[in-house]
Amino acid sequence: MIKILIVEDEEPIRNLIRLALRKAGYSTVCAEDGMAAADRLEEETFDLILLDVMLPQVDGFELMEYIRPSGTPVIFITAKNSVTDRVRGLRMGAEDYLVKPFEILELLARVEVVLRRYKKTDAVLEVGGLHIDTISHRVQRGMEEIPLTPKEYELLLLFARNPNTALYRETIYERVWGGEYIYGSKTVDLHVQRLRRKVGWDHRLRAVNKVGYRLEV
Numbered sequence: 341m342i343k344i345l346i347v348e349d350e351e352p353i354r355n356l357i358r359l360a361l362r363k364a365g366y367s368t369v370c371a372e373d374g375m376a377a378a379d380r381l382e383e384e385t386f387d388l389i390l391l392d393v394m395l396p397q398v399d400g401f402e403l404m405e406y407i408r409p410s411g412t413p414v415i416f417i418t419a420k421n422s423v424t425d426r427v428r429g430l431r432m433g434a435e436d437y438l439v440k441p442f443e444i445l446e447l448l449a450r451v452e453v454v455l456r457r458y459k460k461t462d463a464v465l466e467v468g469g470l471h472i473d474t475i476s477h478r479v480q481r482g483m484e485e486i487p488l489t490p491k492e493y494e495l496l497l498l499f500a501r502n503p504n505t506a507l508y509r510e511t512i513y514e515r516v517w518g519g520e521y522i523y524g525s526k527t528v529d530l531h532v533q534r535l536r537r538k539v540g541w542d543h544r545l546r547a548v549n550k551v552g553y554r555l556e557v
């Protein structure tokens with residue numbers, strides 16, 4: 341599982357990011373300041389770091405000096421929509437930056453792009469008897485190609501990248517359809533049913549009571 345370190349001193353924002361990343365199937369560790377982050381970095385390695393610039397004691401830029409030798413990709417989070425800050429972050433080797441306030445979907449998209457750039461997510465996935473080529477968007481079972489609609493393909497990819505993880509209907513909806521989930525909407529369920537049939541995942545794509553769905557592999 342992909343592990344992300346969140347360094348952010350504002351608790352509500354930290355919790356929001358943590359929840360969103362967890363729902364999207366990432367493993368998360370939080371640090372409330374630069375010192376705590378440095379401690380965690382000494383103990384374990386991460387696939388990605390989300391780093392707030394304005395931190396008490398050791399700020400994000402100082403911490404970046406400490407992180408850089410490890411080669412771990414960093415996305416800066418900044419409250420200041422200042423060009424100087426952004427340029428400084430990127431010059432220091434940050435992969436990207438987010439300006440507060442940001443949409444959760446934007447955060448998830450940027451995280452995904454950086455992870456892909458670092459080959460943390462594979463171009464070809466072999467999941468549940470399927471061969472998924474994420475470059476050409478081709479899905480095969482053995483030699484047989486399975487035609488999917490764009491939404492079905494995105495849905496498949498979401499499950500394939502988060503195996504054995506319960507995904508909330510809200511998360512699925514937001515990730516695939518990109519809008520706010522309306523409680524009681526059957527869009528997700530209908531598409532999951534169709535996808536199940538098409539790819540032969542009847543016994544793999546399980547409904548999780550009061551949550552959504554989980555791919556079992």
Ligand code: CA
Nearest residue numbers: 349392394395
């Ligand atoms: Ca801050």
